[in-house]
Amino acid sequence: MGQYLLRRLLISIPVLLGITIGTFGIINLAPGDPVAAMISPEAAASLGPDWVKQQREALGLNKPLPVRYALWLKEVAQGNLGFSLKDRQPINQKVLERIGPTLKLMSTALIISLVLAIPLGILSAIKQYSLIDYLATIAGFAAISIPSFFLGLAAIYVFSLKLGWLPSSGMNTVGGTASLLDSSKHLILPAVVLGLAEAAPLIRYTRSSMLEVIRQDYVNTARAKGLAERTVIWRHALRNALIPLITIVALNLPRLLGGAVIIEAIFAWPGMGTLAITAVQGRDYPVIMAINLITAVLILLSNLLADLCYAIVDPRIKYS
Amino acid sequence: MAESTQQSTPKTPSEAQQPPPQSGLAIGPATRSRRTSVWGRFRHHKVALIGLTILAILTIAALGASWIGQDPLKTNISAYRKPPSAAHILGTDSSGRDVFSRLIHAGRVSLSVGLVAVAIYTTIGVVLGALAGFYGGWVDSLIMRLADIVLAFPTLILIITIVSILGPSIYNVMLVIGLLGWPSIARIVRGLFLTLREREFILAGRTIGAPNSRLIFRHILPNALAPVIVAATFGMAGAILLEAGLSFLGLGVQPPTPSWGNMLTDAQSLTVLESMPWLWIPPGIAIALAVLAINFIGDGLRDALDPYLLR
Numbered sequence: 363m364g365q366y367l368l369r370r371l372l373i374s375i376p377v378l379l380g381i382t383i384g385t386f387g388i389i390n391l392a393p394g395d396p397v398a399a400m401i402s403p404e405a406a407a408s409l410g411p412d413w414v415k416q417q418r419e420a421l422g423l424n425k426p427l428p429v430r431y432a433l434w435l436k437e438v439a440q441g442n443l444g445f446s447l448k449d450r451q452p453i454n455q456k457v458l459e460r461i462g463p464t465l466k467l468m469s470t471a472l473i474i475s476l477v478l479a480i481p482l483g484i485l486s487a488i489k490q491y492s493l494i495d496y497l498a499t500i501a502g503f504a505a506i507s508i509p510s511f512f513l514g515l516a517a518i519y520v521f522s523l524k525l526g527w528l529p530s531s532g533m534n535t536v537g538g539t540a541s542l543l544d545s546s547k548h549l550i551l552p553a554v555v556l557g558l559a560e561a562a563p564l565i566r567y568t569r570s571s572m573l574e575v576i577r578q579d580y581v582n583t584a585r586a587k588g589l590a591e592r593t594v595i596w597r598h599a600l601r602n603a604l605i606p607l608i609t610i611v612a613l614n615l616p617r618l619l620g621g622a623v624i625i626e627a628i629f630a631w632p633g634m635g636t637l638a639i640t641a642v643q644g645r646d647y648p649v650i651m652a653i654n655l656i657t658a659v660l661i662l663l664s665n666l667l668a669d670l671c672y673a674i675v676d677p678r679i680k681y682s
Numbered sequence: 683m684a685e686s687t688q689q690s691t692p693k694t695p696s697e698a699q700q701p702p703p704q705s706g707l708a709i710g711p712a713t714r715s716r717r718t719s720v721w722g723r724f725r726h727h728k729v730a731l732i733g734l735t736i737l738a739i740l741t742i743a744a745l746g747a748s749w750i751g752q753d754p755l756k757t758n759i760s761a762y763r764k765p766p767s768a769a770h771i772l773g774t775d776s777s778g779r780d781v782f783s784r785l786i787h788a789g790r791v792s793l794s795v796g797l798v799a800v801a802i803y804t805t806i807g808v809v810l811g812a813l814a815g816f817y818g819g820w821v822d823s824l825i826m827r828l829a830d831i832v833l834a835f836p837t838l839i840l841i842i843t844i845v846s847i848l849g850p851s852i853y854n855v856m857l858v859i860g861l862l863g864w865p866s867i868a869r870i871v872r873g874l875f876l877t878l879r880e881r882e883f884i885l886a887g888r889t890i891g892a893p894n895s896r897l898i899f900r901h902i903l904p905n906a907l908a909p910v911i912v913a914a915t916f917g918m919a920g921a922i923l924l925e926a927g928l929s930f931l932g933l934g935v936q937p938p939t940p941s942w943g944n945m946l947t948d949a950q951s952l953t954v955l956e957s958m959p960w961l962w963i964p965p966g967i968a969i970a971l972a973v974l975a976i977n978f979i980g981d982g983l984r985d986a987l988d989p990y991l992l993r
Binding site for chain 2: 381391508515519615619620621624628650654658661
């Protein structure tokens with residue numbers, strides 16, 4: 363296990379480096395000179411080309427690309443993501459402000475999707491080819507096929523505009539006192555819409571995993587020794603059927619995050635997604651790259667964590 | 683565990699379900715009887731047939747858009763956001779353009795973005811997966827680590843980044859989705875190649891001195907195509923959704939060219955959302971129908987090709 367962990371960490375190093383090279387490469391693909399981006403063309407003209415050259419040297423932009431990559435990597439490794447081109451704010455601070463809301467949205471959505479998907483998946487497996495199995499399959503297909511932004515708009519239309527039950531945007535009522543009730547109300551629509559899209563593949567995986575497990579010998583043994591069907595399913599089969607879900611959830615994280623970007627845009631949720639979109643629209647490349655880097659590293663870490671959980675939960679798995 | 687599940691090399695290539703081993707070296711592209719039997723099974727998959735019908739209707743509407751509808755770009759200020767009427771069966775948009783005509787023209791754009799993007803990444807995925815699985819060793823490690831890197835980025839965020847650098851346009855969207863989608867296909871193909879390359883018919887091929895390129899493309903690849911076709915079908919559904927999402931955010935197909943995604947952009951305003959449902963419900967339904975139809979077809983293909991899927 364220790365050896366496996368070590369090997370797994372070692373494999374992550376080239377991937378991590380690859381992520382930083384990719385990130386840095388893309389920054390440098392961006393058109394326009396960073397110095398030119400900092401000042402207006404008129405100012406650049408009046409200050410003269412010498413000044414621009416000086417600034418480039420001061421910023422280290424005249425150094426060859428690999429050297430700049432090394433310098434940048436050193437800063438990133440020390441936790442300095444740089445500064446926004448727009449308002450000169452440190453990116454670390456921006457990201458810290460925004461990551462909380464996104465994690466809140468994503469984790470709530472994930473919980474909703476699990477609460478929906480696991481019982482539905484199990485029901486369709488133990489009642490294979492029944493009406494409920496059929497309905498769950500149809501619902502799953504619908505949930506992966508309806509674009510989340512359309513579902514989000516429809517949810518706002520029905521629940522905010524027509525019924526007036528829930529707010530349509532933001533995390534809290536503007537100007538209102540922040541209360542748990544208020545923020546929960548704001549969370550419901552975006553989290554449910556995001557969770558529904560996420561639940562669809564989970565239903566399918568739970569179902570097929572459960573179908574596989576209930577055909578195992580030990581399940582027959584449990585039945586043979588006279589245990590109630592409920593005990594067989596919930597205590598014996600379920601535990602093993604859920605193991606593969608750890609991986610599925612981990613592998614779906616990038617998708618969930620992508621979904622969060624769109625959901626945040628629709629519900630004006632002040633998270634990483636809206637930060638990314640504002641940065642993209644304002645061509646604020648350092649911010650965009652920081653977001654790419656952070657999300658990629660988070661995903662890499664969560665995959666690693668999922669692998670470890672997997673080994674802990676399932677002692678049958680021997681890593682060599 | 684990513685190691686064990688994702689790259690799950692097919693465990694039981696159940697021999698019984700394999701196409702009958704024809705005389706030694708001649709195992710090549712699909713034979714006629716195989717093709718008819720796949721269609722035979724597909725035909726009995728009701729859901730898949732429904733999907734095929736819906737997709738056919740959408741495709742015909744998209745192809746015939748110029749004849750069926752009006753000019754999707756013709757603006758008419760006096761017809762600003764008019765509700766559905768006889769002249770405009772789905773009403774008009776904020777520039778007085780006919781929503782129905784835009785909808786069917788958008789179908790062209792959205793369906794072709796899906797098709798081209800998937801064609802690009804399936805090609806890349808098949809080639810890289812084949813190389814990794816056939817040669818193994820450092821080629822395999824290099825390609826698979828590259829796949830890990832691409833998979834570590836949240837696709838949507840990476841795509842909006844690249845699109846923002848290249849500039850949003852229909853071709854850049856096709857290109858970027860195409861360049862980033864390959865890892866899933868490459869993993870499938872690699873897994874199949876790992877088992878197929880050990881089979882007797884490949885050994886036979888080597889024995890008579892067939893070059894690697896012939897072994898890869900004439901002998902192994904045709905046997906690995908079924909899962910690729912299924913994955914590419916589901917991939918097309920995903921690509922259409924992705925394009926719609928990007929265009930919705932204003933980072934994909936640019937107006938005035940209509941795409942199902944950018945037709946919904948207007949609905950981000952609560953006024954439009956609340957009182958002009960004809961502007962946003964039709965394109966939303968169009969996307970859902972197209973994606974659902976393609977997913978249904980994928981499901982049918984998976985069942986129909988089942989004997990050929992080395993799962």
